[in-house]
Amino acid sequence: MTEQCSHSNIASCTLPSSEQVARLIDQATELCDKRNLRFTRLRRQVLELVCKADQPVGAYHLLDELRESGRSAAPPTVYRALDFLLEQGLVHRLATNNTYLACAHPQQPHAAIFLVCSQCGHTQEVHTGGVIDQLRRQAEQFDFAIEHASVELTGLCSRCRQ
Amino acid sequence: MTEQCSHSNIASCTLPSSEQVARLIDQATELCDKRNLRFTRLRRQVLELVCKADQPVGAYHLLDELRESGRSAAPPTVYRALDFLLEQGLVHRLATNNTYLACAHPQQPHAAIFLVCSQCGHTQEVHTGGVIDQLRRQAEQFDFAIEHASVELTGLCSRCRQ
């Protein structure tokens, strides 16, 4: 997991510290508890793997990691866990490259946009009310009610531009 | 193809008229001519199929239609044609549902956003400089240079809301 918080952009290319991962797992535990949902060992393990990755990861990469960890796993194993995490807003899915990444702010529901580096894969989640509001206004002009906004910007990150 | 022009929103749910399809084919012919590219029979046929569809279509749907038309075709047949059309800006690809639709304004390069109805599949291409400009500004704050913006809004279209 990269530091995806738009408020601490400077550290955005550092590797995920174990503290950051632990914090997200704690938040997830609390959140599932609050919602009376089972944060099972499998779901926790998949979230950990997604958090630890320094880039969005594919489902089959997670599957390999689950297997390496000794657990018996097949595609449905990982897809079901990912579906749960997606429903709970703990991870996001990037449609442009079929990958999954941990949400940086799972506590409150939010719309986000993603900056995906086409060179190094580094991906940053940005919470920006402004863009989403403007999209909503645009959609309203067409009498269109947005249920989900997928905004994925592909390009070069600051590091790769230098 | 649906009428995707943001200037004639009212007709957005009408079926594509053969004139509209013919117009887009003409534009494509002219455009390829200008660029010294070969608008072959296959490429024309695939573009026609995409244009005639009243919704974005999947690659394998196009493949079936090619075969029904009597042509020998395999997956690479359609994907290569689609790649060409994508490169030339004649069609767009929707990442959220792996479908392809004809560009409403292939003449000038542009960034577009898509309103995808989750109920009827109707999809509208909207050209809106404002949103893209704001996205670009947001990205600049992170020293990020956008190469491609994928903005796909899923929700209910006006017809399905009633």
Add this chain to the structure above:
DNA sequence: AAAATAATGTTATATTATAACATAACAAAC
């Protein structure tokens, strides 16, 4: 403890897309 529910295991298969190499069509050069 029994019954109901939810989660996971397991096998098979669907869907989307590309690799690799052969053939054919076309364009440029001779």
Add this chain to the structure above:
DNA sequence: GTTTGTTATGTTATAATATAACATTATTTT
């Protein structure tokens, strides 16, 4: 107009992503 190089297409196989269907296990409720 034939050779030569280039581009496009045909063809077979396979990769990558995702889901269906049903059996088993774990958890919760009664």
